[in-house]
Amino acid sequence: PRSATGPDATRRAPSSSASGVDDRSSRSRQPAVRTLQSPADHRRTVGQVQDALPEQVSAAIAAAAAAFPAWDRSPADQRAQCLDAAADRLEAHLGELVVLCCREAGKSIPDGIAEVREAADFCRYYAARAREAFAAPLELPGPTGERNQLSLHGRGVFVCISPWNFPLAIFTGQVAAALAAGNTVVAKPAEQTPLIAARAVELLRAAGVPDAALQLLPGDGPSVGTPLVADPRIAGVAFTGSVATAQRINRQLAERNGPIVPLIAETGGQNAMVVDASALPEQVVGDVLQSSFQSTGQRCSALRVLYIQEDVAERMLTMLAGAMAELQIGDPWDLATDVGPVIDTDAQQALAAHCARMDREARLIYRCSLPPETDHGSFIAPVAYELDNIEQLDGEVFGPVLHVIRYRSDALDEVIAAINGTGFGLTFGIHSRIDHHIRRLTGSDQPGVRAGNRYVNRNMIGAVVGVQPFGGEALSGTGPKAGGPHYLPRFAVERALSVNTAAAGGNAALLSLD
Numbered sequence: 093p094r095s096a097t098g099p100d101a102t103r104r105a106p107s108s109s110a111s112g113v114d115d116r117s118s119r120s121r122q123p124a125v126r127t128l129q130s131p132a133d134h135r136r137t138v139g140q141v142q143d144a145l146p147e148q149v150s151a152a153i154a155a156a157a158a159a160f161p162a163w164d165r166s167p168a169d170q171r172a173q174c175l176d177a178a179a180d181r182l183e184a185h186l187g188e189l190v191v192l193c194c195r196e197a198g199k200s201i202p203d204g205i206a207e208v209r210e211a212a213d214f215c216r217y218y219a220a221r222a223r224e225a226f227a228a229p230l231e232l233p234g235p236t237g238e239r240n241q242l243s244l245h246g247r248g249v250f251v252c253i254s255p256w257n258f259p260l261a262i263f264t265g266q267v268a269a270a271l272a273a274g275n276t277v278v279a280k281p282a283e284q285t286p287l288i289a290a291r292a293v294e295l296l297r298a299a300g301v302p303d304a305a306l307q308l309l310p311g312d313g314p315s316v317g318t319p320l321v322a323d324p325r326i327a328g329v330a331f332t333g334s335v336a337t338a339q340r341i342n343r344q345l346a347e348r349n350g351p352i353v354p355l356i357a358e359t360g361g362q363n364a365m366v367v368d369a370s371a372l373p374e375q376v377v378g379d380v381l382q383s384s385f386q387s388t389g390q391r392c393s394a395l396r397v398l399y400i401q402e403d404v405a406e407r408m409l410t411m412l413a414g415a416m417a418e419l420q421i422g423d424p425w426d427l428a429t430d431v432g433p434v435i436d437t438d439a440q441q442a443l444a445a446h447c448a449r450m451d452r453e454a455r456l457i458y459r460c461s462l463p464p465e466t467d468h469g470s471f472i473a474p475v476a477y478e479l480d481n482i483e484q485l486d487g488e489v490f491g492p493v494l495h496v497i498r499y500r501s502d503a504l505d506e507v508i509a510a511i512n513g514t515g516f517g518l519t520f521g522i523h524s525r526i527d528h529h530i531r532r533l534t535g536s537d538q539p540g541v542r543a544g545n546r547y548v549n550r551n552m553i554g555a556v557v558g559v560q561p562f563g564g565e566a567l568s569g570t571g572p573k574a575g576g577p578h579y580l581p582r583f584a585v586e587r588a589l590s591v592n593t594a595a596a597g598g599n600a601a602l603l604s605l606d
């Protein structure tokens with residue numbers, strides 16, 4: 093299946109049918125149709141999308157608001173059943189969804205399969221948490237003659253803004269969490285990946301989510317994201333993407349004249365791994381390769397800065413270069429491919445500019461060569477550079493670029509301070525067989541590296557829903573962690589009910605509050 097044509101390739105995601113928005117009001121302005129090209133080969137058309145118009149943004153919020161009371165009052169178990177059914181449907185359509193992930197987002201086939209699994213996992217996980225926490229109020233202790241209850245409810249219309257690097261998993265995860273908690277949703281997928289989002293919406297609706305409760309608004313930030321966030325009718329925002337956009341959303345929410353609502357943001361990282369002289373070299377090289385270059389380095393969890401103890405650096409770097417030479421770069425359709433394209437030419441150009449600077453300011457360790465088949469796509473050769481210090485980087489480099497820094501064995505505190513000095517706090521890895529090094533760096537004994545997800549003697553990507561709840565601190569996000577037990581309540585309001593049951597004179601209705 094190398095061809096980019098065929099029924100799926102021409103799938104359209106017209107905003108009217110994909111979002112349930114009545115587009116009669118937009119007759120005067122015909123929505124522009126945008127053609128999506130495959131990141132692996134820009135000559136291949138993946139499909140077309142009609143981006144939402146400003147009036148459709150407003151109509152989507154109105155429709156979701158109208159659908160909120162009924163969805164919020166539906167039993168949590170019923171909402172959970174919809175999400176379980178959605179998980180079944182996602183799995184039943186695995187092949188088709190993997191094809192779409194490959195075509196639209198340039199994902200490798202294994203990465204595409206993992207996307208579908210993760211999306212289904214999110215649905216089932218949040219369904220289970222909703223059954224636990226939202227089904228019945230929590231009874232709280234109180235004096236005799238009084239009854240106290242605490243219950244969780246949806247907030248209203250939740251805005252979900254998701255990234256292109258997990259176009260199915262994160263899109264579905266945000267939406268599933270918001271719906272499980274009783275909210276209705278207006279979702280804005282990444283501009284680059286609206287088709288997979290439209291397919292996810294179809295499957296969620298087919299599983300029983302009411303059409304009006306889930307609105308899809310494809311489009312870019314200025315024309316869709318900004319008016320969505322500025323609207324006083326919305327009750328919260330879940331966002332995954334860049335730090336700059338999260339900060340902008342935060343400012344917009346603060347400045348609007350409306351209710352104070354939560355922002356749940358998952359952003360970037362300057363993720364480091366420390367390798368000391370006791371680490372097992374073969375294991376280190378395999379884990380570094382995977383953490384830096386799988387998904388073409390386009391994961392917010394990916395390894396960006398590798399600290400190697402100087403005593404073993406030369407040997408490790410020789411092995412790393414040898415392993416990088418074996419990486420297969422090319423068409424994500426090819427099962428042998430390890431590293432596919434980056435998402436688009438903007439990303440490619442930004443990465444090329446960074447590499448040009450590194451070529452001048454850092455020492456090249458190894459650069460993979462690109463095969464001719466990559467000429468028509470947005471490819472960047474996986475590359476590793478050696479730097480003197482982490483301050484040479486300005487911000488996250490979102491692609492297959494690894495930076496290496498050597499450190500002296502007596503400088504672990506400086507390494508910790510340098511990593512924390514970036515201001516981020518997402519993922520961190522350590523490879524060591526020395527217990528007190530592990531404890532010191534992960535912060536078991538004293539303040540170590542600040543990071544939401546810490547990995548010891550393993551790779552540092554691929555957090556599993558319900559097993560490794562994922563999310564960062566400081567510049568890396570607000571928490572709580574996606575795929576963790578504390579995520580859903582953040583999408584909810586808590587209400588306490590205190591009843592003087594004695595005054596009711598034994599009123600049965602009040603005594604059996606639920």
Ligand code: UN1
Pocket residue numbers: 255257258332390391392393394552553554555556562
């Ligand atoms: C992201 O790249 O936005 O641990 C999140 C991982 C994924 C999360 C990545 N579960 O790699």
